[in-house]
Amino acid sequence: MTFMEKIRAAWRSNNSLVCVGLDPDLNKLPGCVQHLPRPIFEFNRAVIDATADLVCAYKPQAAYYAGQNADEQLRLTIDYIHENYPDIPVILDVKRGDIGPTATMYAKEAFDRYQADAVTVNPYLGMDSLQPFIEHRERGVIVLCRTSNPSSGELQELVCDHKTIFEHVAILARDKWNVNNNILLVIGATFPDELAKIRKLCPDMPFLVPGVGAQGGDVKKVIENGATADGIGLIINSSRGIIYADNTENFAAAAAAATDELRHTINQYRKNHKS
Amino acid sequence: MTFMEKIRAAWRSNNSLVCVGLDPDLNKLPGCVQHLPRPIFEFNRAVIDATADLVCAYKPQAAYYAGQNADEQLRLTIDYIHENYPDIPVILDVKRGDIGPTATMYAKEAFDRYQADAVTVNPYLGMDSLQPFIEHRERGVIVLCRTSNPSSGELQELVCDHKTIFEHVAILARDKWNVNNNILLVIGATFPDELAKIRKLCPDMPFLVPGVGAQGGDVKKVIENGATADGIGLIINSSRGIIYADNTENFAAAAAAATDELRHTINQYRKNHKS
Numbered sequence: 353m354t355f356m357e358k359i360r361a362a363w364r365s366n367n368s369l370v371c372v373g374l375d376p377d378l379n380k381l382p383g384c385v386q387h388l389p390r391p392i393f394e395f396n397r398a399v400i401d402a403t404a405d406l407v408c409a410y411k412p413q414a415a416y417y418a419g420q421n422a423d424e425q426l427r428l429t430i431d432y433i434h435e436n437y438p439d440i441p442v443i444l445d446v447k448r449g450d451i452g453p454t455a456t457m458y459a460k461e462a463f464d465r466y467q468a469d470a471v472t473v474n475p476y477l478g479m480d481s482l483q484p485f486i487e488h489r490e491r492g493v494i495v496l497c498r499t500s501n502p503s504s505g506e507l508q509e510l511v512c513d514h515k516t517i518f519e520h521v522a523i524l525a526r527d528k529w530n531v532n533n534n535i536l537l538v539i540g541a542t543f544p545d546e547l548a549k550i551r552k553l554c555p556d557m558p559f560l561v562p563g564v565g566a567q568g569g570d571v572k573k574v575i576e577n578g579a580t581a582d583g584i585g586l587i588i589n590s591s592r593g594i595i596y597a598d599n600t601e602n603f604a605a606a607a608a609a610a611t612d613e614l615r616h617t618i619n620q621y622r623k624n625h626k627s
Numbered sequence: 628m629t630f631m632e633k634i635r636a637a638w639r640s641n642n643s644l645v646c647v648g649l650d651p652d653l654n655k656l657p658g659c660v661q662h663l664p665r666p667i668f669e670f671n672r673a674v675i676d677a678t679a680d681l682v683c684a685y686k687p688q689a690a691y692y693a694g695q696n697a698d699e700q701l702r703l704t705i706d707y708i709h710e711n712y713p714d715i716p717v718i719l720d721v722k723r724g725d726i727g728p729t730a731t732m733y734a735k736e737a738f739d740r741y742q743a744d745a746v747t748v749n750p751y752l753g754m755d756s757l758q759p760f761i762e763h764r765e766r767g768v769i770v771l772c773r774t775s776n777p778s779s780g781e782l783q784e785l786v787c788d789h790k791t792i793f794e795h796v797a798i799l800a801r802d803k804w805n806v807n808n809n810i811l812l813v814i815g816a817t818f819p820d821e822l823a824k825i826r827k828l829c830p831d832m833p834f835l836v837p838g839v840g841a842q843g844g845d846v847k848k849v850i851e852n853g854a855t856a857d858g859i860g861l862i863i864n865s866s867r868g869i870i871y872a873d874n875t876e877n878f879a880a881a882a883a884a885a886t887d888e889l890r891h892t893i894n895q896y897r898k899n900h901k902s
Contacts, residue, residue, distance in 0.1 A: 375728075375729070377732075413725075413729055413732075415723075415725060415729045415730075415732035415733045415736065416729075416732050418732070418733065418736040418740070419731075419732030419733060419734075419735035419736040419739075419740065420732070420735070421740055423698055447723070447724055447725050447749075448690075448722070449722055449724070449749055449751075449771075450688075450690060450722050451774065451775065451776040451837075452776060453650075454650070454688055454690045454691075455690070456694075457652075457688075457690035457691050457693070457694030457695070458690045458693065458694060459694075460694035460695070461690065461693040461694040464694075465693070465694065465696055474722075474724055474749050474751055475751070475781075475782060476724075476749055476750070476751045476771060476774070476782055476783070477771075477774050477776055477778065477779055478776070478777075478778030478779055478780065478781035478782060478783075479778040479781060480776050480777050480778040481776060481778065496724075496751060496752075499726065499751070499752050500726065501726040501727065501752055501753070501755050501756060502755050503752065503753030503754040503755040503756065504752055504753055505753065506750075506753035506754060506799060506803075507750060507751055507753060507792065507795065507796070507799075508751070508753075510785075510787040510788075510792065510795060511787055512785040512786055512787045512792075513785075517782065517785065517787075517792065520782065520785060521782070524781060524782075528781075562726075
C-alpha cells in the first residue's frame with residue numbers, strides 16, 4: 353500500500369484529518385513519565401494508544417529525538433505505531449535538503465532505518481535533491497512550500513514573474529517533481545489566503561498543514577481554503593496543543609480529548625460531511 | 628575562541644584553505660577497516676591523523692552517520708578531533724531549516740550533543756529558523772546560498788527585483804542575519820561566476836565552497852572569484868576526492884597526498900601568497 357493510499361484510507365476510516373505531532377520535549381513531559389527509563393517512548397506510546405482511532409497520521413519531529421539523544425526512542429515509537437496501528441501512516445518530519453548522494457543517505461535514514469511512510473523535504477536545492485526520496489514510489493514526499501513561521505516570507509514571498517517563490521514551488525511540485533504521484537506540500541495554517549492560492553494551483557494534491565493550535569491558525573479558514581472538492585485533502589497537524597493538553601498523569605486522556613475536539617471542529621467545516 | 632577566530636587561525640597556521648569532508652559510505656571503505664567494530668570512526672581517525680596539519684577544517688556530513696545508524700561514531704569522530712587537534716574547527720553539515728522551537732532542538736543537537744564549531748543551515752524559512760543557531764555567538768552558522776548541485780537553479784536562479792534568489796540570500800545574510808558576526812555562506816565551486824557576484828556583495832564574509840573534486844569545480848576560478856582581498860576567506864571542501872583517493876590499506880597516506888595536492892593547487896592561485 354502506498355502512502356497516498358494509506359492516508360486516504362485513514363482519512364475515511366477514522367473520519368479525521370488530524371495528525372498528531374510527536375514532538376516530546378523532556379522538560380515538558382509530565383512527572384509520571386520523567387522517571388521511566390525511556391520517558392519519550394513511554395509518553396509517545398500513551399498518546400498513541402489514546403488517539404489512534406482519532407487521527408489520520410502521526411508526525412514525529414526528528415529534531416526532538418536528535419537534540420535529546422533519543423534516536424532509539426524514535427525508532428521504538430515508529431515501530432510501535434506500525435505494529436499496533438498499521439493503518440495509520442507515519443510522517444517523519446526532517447525537512448532534509450541536500451545534494452544527490454547525501455540525499456540518498458537521508459532517504460536511507462527515513463525509509464530504511466526509521467521505516468517512515470512519508471518524509472518532509474526542503475525544496476531549496478531543487479529536483480536532484482528530492483529524487484532519492486521521490487524514487488521510493490510507495491512513500492510520500494512532503495515538500496515545504498509556504499511554512500507557518502513568522503519569517504517565512506523573507507524568501508517565500510519574493511515575487512518572480514508575477515508569482516511568489518512559494519507558488520513557484522507549488523508549480524514545480526505539480527509539473528516537474530510529481531513524476532511518481534507521491535508529492536505533497538507543506539502549507540502553514542497561519543497563511544490561509546496563500547493556502548487558497550496553492551489549492552487553486554494544485555486542486556488534488558494533499559497538503560500537510562501545521563500551525564493550528566499553539567501557532568494560532570484558524571481551522572475554519574484552513575478547511576474552507578484548503579480542502580479538496582471532496583472535503584478532504586488535508587493533513588492538519590497539531591503538536592503542542594495535543595501532547596501538552598495536560599501535564600498530570602491524565603495527559604493521555606487529555607491528548608485524546610484535544611484530538612477529538614480538533615477533529616470535531618475540522619469536521620463541522622467540511623463540505624457535505626456527515627459526522 | 629569563536630569559530631570565526633578558529634578558522635582564521637587554522638587558515639594561517641596550516642597555510643591551507645582545504646576542508647576535508649568526512650562522508651564515509653560503509654560500502655566504499657577499504658577492506659582493512661570493514662571488519663573493525665567501529666569501521667567509520669576508525670576510517671575517519673586514520674584520515675584525520677594523516678591530514679590534520681594540512682587542513683583548515685573537517686566537515687562530517689550528518690547524513691552518512693544518520694543513514695548508517697552511526698550517530699555514536701559521529702560523536703566519537705568529533706570528540707577525537709577536539710581532543711587531538713583542538714585548533715582545527717569542525718563543521719557539522721546538517722543543512723537544518725525548521726521553525727523556532729524545532730530549530731532550538733537542532734541547535735542542541737549540533738552544539739551540545741555533537742559539539743560542532745559550526746553548522747550548515749537552509750535559508751528557506753528565514754530569520755526565525757536561523758535565530759536559535761545565530762544566538763550561539765561563538766559558533767559559525769553557514770547558510771546555503773548557491774549550492775553546487777545540477778538542479779540548484781530551479782529556485783536559486785529565479786529573479787526578483789533584478790536579483791536572483793541566491794543574491795537575496797546573500798544580502799539577507801549580510802544585512803539582517805549577521806547580527807552576531809557569525810554567518811558564512813555556502814557557494815558551490817561549480818558556479819564560479821556566481822561566486823564572484825556574491826563576493827562582491829559580501830567582501831569579507833567567509834564562504835564554504837563544496838564542489839571541487841568529484842563534482843568538478845575549477846580551483847583556479849574559485850580562488851580568483853571567491854577569495855577575499857587578503858587571499859583567504861574560503862573553506863574549500865573536498866570529500867570523495869580525498870577520502871577515497873585509495874581503497875587499500877594505504878588509504879590514509881593517499882588521503883594526505885590528495886589533501887596536500889589540493890592545498891598546493893589552491894595556494895598557487897592565492898594572491899601575494901608565499902608557499
